[in-house]
Amino acid sequence: MNDPVRVVLVGLMGSGKTSVGKALAAKLSGTLLDTDQIVEADTGMTVGEIFAAEGEEAFRRRELVALRRALEHQPPSVIATGGGIVTSEEARRILRELSEVVFLDVSPEVAASRVGDASTRPLLAGDALGTLRDLERSRRGLYEEVADIVIDADRRNAGAVASEILDALEVAA
Ligand code: S3P
Numbered sequence: 001m002n003d004p005v006r007v008v009l010v011g012l013m014g015s016g017k018t019s020v021g022k023a024l025a026a027k028l029s030g031t032l033l034d035t036d037q038i039v040e041a042d043t044g045m046t047v048g049e050i051f052a053a054e055g056e057e058a059f060r061r062r063e064l065v066a067l068r069r070a071l072e073h074q075p076p077s078v079i080a081t082g083g084g085i086v087t088s089e090e091a092r093r094i095l096r097e098l099s100e101v102v103f104l105d106v107s108p109e110v111a112a113s114r115v116g117d118a119s120t121r122p123l124l125a126g127d128a129l130g131t132l133r134d135l136e137r138s139r140r141g142l143y144e145e146v147a148d149i150v151i152d153a154d155r156r157n158a159g160a161v162a163s164e165i166l167d168a169l170e171v172a173a
Contacts, residue, residue: 006098009080012139015083015105021078023162030075035066036063039059039062060088064090067091086142086143149169
């Protein structure tokens, strides 16, 4: 019998962390935790409001607290992180120590076609595709640094991506 699994999803905005996370959590009969949602519940503000009121650095500190809190949750669980969590050195240290971190590797073009909600994605106001291209260039190495497996997330079907993750992790669901 395998130990209960905890999978952490990292990747750009629009890589499908939430939809793949839902499909994975269902397959694992586990809980889906989302660091953006934890931060919003902690503060009573949307991510956009936090960026506007406190700035990005303050948001990153809150995001780190949310990651630690999510990791306290009893597995089986799936943790969908915000796309910028890997910019924190401390978050990367925590993620590197885990064994089931999955990088959902998406092209900026596909990511741009999926994103829409400006209230959680203040960084994408304006030229979303251009910003995603820049973020992809600056963050790819950071996602790779923390990831145990890399999954091509350009495809649409979240259930198929979730199954591929379980296969790669050699987890039977
Ligand atoms: C961010 C990604 C967002 C959210 C915030 C910043 C980023 O989360 O945390 O808008 O820096 O890439 P999602 O990746 O869930 O959209």
